[in-house]
Amino acid sequence: MPQSRRQQRIITRYLRTGDHDEVGDSVWPGETILEKMAAADAALRAALISEVKRRENNVRLPPVPAPDVLVRMTRSRVEPMVRGLFPKKEQDVVLGLLEKSVVFLTPGNIEQVSKTKGFSTARGPSPTCTSPASEAAVTRGAVAPS
Numbered sequence: 001m002p003q004s005r006r007q008q009r010i011i012t013r014y015l016r017t018g019d020h021d022e023v024g025d026s027v028w029p030g031e032t033i034l035e036k037m038a039a040a041d042a043a044l045r046a047a048l049i050s051e052v053k054r055r056e057n058n059v060r061l062p063p064v065p066a067p068d069v070l071v072r073m074t075r076s077r078v079e080p081m082v083r084g085l086f087p088k089k090e091q092d093v094v095l096g097l098l099e100k101s102v103v104f105l106t107p108g109n110i111e112q113v114s115k116t117k118g119f120s121t122a123r124g125p126s127p128t129c130t131s132p133a134s135e136a137a138v139t140r141g142a143v144a145p146s
Contacts, residue, residue, distance in 0.1 A: 003043070010040075011047045020044060045114050056107035064104045075099040 003011070006027045014020045020040070028039035065073060078098045086094050103113055 007043065011043060014044050015047060015051050049110055049114060052105070052107050052110050061106060064106060070102060070104070071099045074102045 004027060010020060010027065026036060028036040028043065030036040030039050064070075075095060075098075079095060082091050082094050082098065103109075105113055
């Protein structure tokens with residue numbers, strides 16, 4: 001189905017900023033709000049995947065860190081926040097969960113990762129999730145909840 005100009009503007013804004021209004025954008029097909037939200041989500045995911053694949057030929061991506069390096073890197077980034085927000089008895093459990101909850105998005109895995117439970121086309125509440133449509137996500141790899 002061809003996209004309207006309004007849908008194209010919403011997709012362009014999303015790819016530029018990562019922002020979109022999943023409830024307020026009634027330009028998507030569907031009879032119910034849930035159908036409209038599903039159509040918006042599908043269009044934004046498809047646009048993101050397409051844009052990542054388009055850009056993959058224009059950049060040289062750094063290697064994805066080895067799993068043990070990724071765990072240490074994640075822990076070093078989230079540890080100060082966890083130590084400040086959680087009671088001492090919960091900190092190690094929370095750190096253990098967070099250090100294993102980061103996935104680097106690459107052109108090779110974005111389709112698979114975007115279909116997993118927990119991946120969102122919106123800016124997520126996860127402290128380890130950056131805007132999925134940001135330049136970093138496309139050119140250097142970004143983190144998303146696993």
